[in-house]
Amino acid sequence: MPAPNQPVTMPRPDIGENTRADNRLGPVYNVICWNDPVNLMVYVTHVFRKVFGWDEVKARKHMLEVHEKGKSVLASEGLEKAEFYVHRLQQYRLHATMEPTE
Amino acid sequence: MKRIKSKPEVWVFRMQAAEVSQLKHLVGNYPMTPAAPAKISKTDTGEASREREQLLEDSLAAHRAELRQYTGFLMNAKHLKELKTCWRLTLTHEEREILLQMMNDIRVGCWQALGNPEDLYALSASHTARHYALVAFIHVAGFFEHHLIDAGIEEG
Numbered sequence: 001m002p003a004p005n006q007p008v009t010m011p012r013p014d015i016g017e018n019t020r021a022d023n024r025l026g027p028v029y030n031v032i033c034w035n036d037p038v039n040l041m042v043y044v045t046h047v048f049r050k051v052f053g054w055d056e057v058k059a060r061k062h063m064l065e066v067h068e069k070g071k072s073v074l075a076s077e078g079l080e081k082a083e084f085y086v087h088r089l090q091q092y093r094l095h096a097t098m099e100p101t102e
Numbered sequence: 103m104k105r106i107k108s109k110p111e112v113w114v115f116r117m118q119a120a121e122v123s124q125l126k127h128l129v130g131n132y133p134m135t136p137a138a139p140a141k142i143s144k145t146d147t148g149e150a151s152r153e154r155e156q157l158l159e160d161s162l163a164a165h166r167a168e169l170r171q172y173t174g175f176l177m178n179a180k181h182l183k184e185l186k187t188c189w190r191l192t193l194t195h196e197e198r199e200i201l202l203q204m205m206n207d208i209r210v211g212c213w214q215a216l217g218n219p220e221d222l223y224a225l226s227a228s229h230t231a232r233h234y235a236l237v238a239f240i241h242v243a244g245f246f247e248h249h250l251i252d253a254g255i256e257e258g
Contacts, residue, residue: 037220038213040244042251043206050199086142087158091165092203093210097143 029082029098031075035066036095047092048074051085076101103249106190113198115191115249122182122189124242129173132204133166134239135211169207172200202250205243212236212243 033044041063048059052074065072074096075085082098089096103121106114117125128134140158143151175181176197183190193201213219216236 036213036218037222038210038240039206040247040251043202043247046202046251083142083154083157087161090140090158090162093206097141099143099145 026078028076028078028101030073030101031077031082031085031089031096031098032071032073033062033066033089034095034097035070039094041067044094047089047094051088051092103191103246105249105252111195113193113195113250115193117189117191119189122191125191125246126177126182128208128239128243128246129177129201129204132170132173132208133211134208135215137163137166138211138214166207169200169204172197172204176201198250202247205247205250208243209240209247212239 033048044063044066045056045059048054048062049056052059054062062072062074074089075082077085086096086098103118104116106116137159140155140162142155142158176193181192181197183192213222213236216222216233222237222240
């Protein structure tokens with residue numbers, strides 16, 4: 001038995017693979033926003049906030065990544081949700097695509 | 103164009119006659135450019151991806167048609183009113199969002215009509231009056247975008 005101040009390792013809960021609430025049941029897509037010379041930086045930040053519900057700091061971080069590195073992965077989702085995000089982003093006229101992760 | 107603070111969720115702008123004229127021209131001629139082919143993926147080119155691309159194009163066309171329905175509404179006397187020395191534009195949160203999307207659609211559409219140039223300021227002997235008109239629309243739409251977004255930031 002460990003001393004009172006020693007950390008204790010708890011046994012891992014038994015969660016079956018098929019009960020995980022993630023995207024392992026189907027292919028996963030990266031939702032990517034690409035840089036272009038026409039969309040204004042303030043507009044891109046505004047759209048990220050609207051579409052993903054992010055705060056100004058997070059939206060601006062991704063906007064700067066798009067601007068400086070040419071692209072930013074905004075989300076990794078299953079088919080339907082990735083498709084939904086790409087539709088929304090393109091409705092705002094951002095250059096966004098969904099790319100399979102494997 | 104300058105925002106005048108007023109009730110929450112409603113934005114009121116003071117505008118000069120020249121700005122109103124430009125805004126009316128842009129909104130009145132929306133969408134200005136035809137829809138460009140949409141691409142949903144750069145790497146996935148299978149049959150399923152082509153079907154998804156068609157769905158995307160349909161969705162974008164429907165969205166544009168929806169925005170188009172607001173062109174007359176946004177510029178009517180309820181929203182745009184002439185005062186003694188200037189004009190007043192009043193927009194709800196949703197209307198501001200619609201106008202913002204329209205302006206950006208014009209910007210991107212004109213840029214695509216120019217052939218997606220990296221440098222908007224590059225000059226060429228082959229440039230026509232149409233080319234310079236499209237560049238001007240990009241800048242004017244950007245002017246309105248800036249003011250509409252700044253209004254949102256102030257409110258936030």
